[in-house]
Amino acid sequence: MKSIALLRERATRVMPTGxxxxxxxxxxxxxxxxxxxxxxxxHVLPAHDGVPTVWRRRTAAxxxx
Numbered sequence: 674m675k676s677i678a679l680l681r682e683r684a685t686r687v688m689p690t691g692x693x694x695x696x697x698x699x700x701x702x703x704x705x706x707x708x709x710x711x712x713x714x715x716h717v718l719p720a721h722d723g724v725p726t727v728w729r730r731r732t733a734a735x736x737x738x
Contacts, residue, residue, distance in 0.1 A: 690725040692718050699736055702726040709736050 685695045694700070694712040701709050702721035709731060712718065718728045 686730040688718055688728050690718055690720045690728070692728075694718055694728075696730065699731040699733065700728045701731050702728055 688695060694714055694716045697712065697714045699709050700712050700718070701707070704721055704724065704726045706729075708721065712728075720726065
């Protein structure tokens, strides 16, 4: 059961500031979608420009478009 919960968490594409990053990759804050940062799995998602935000995982195709 634990592995199912971990897979579901890794599939999460939206996480708030202060949460642990569920999967390595490209992430953008809702407040500034053009600001793309790379976070490793387990990294604590920071505030953006000093303000708590919601982070969204992005694909390389979304970023380059």
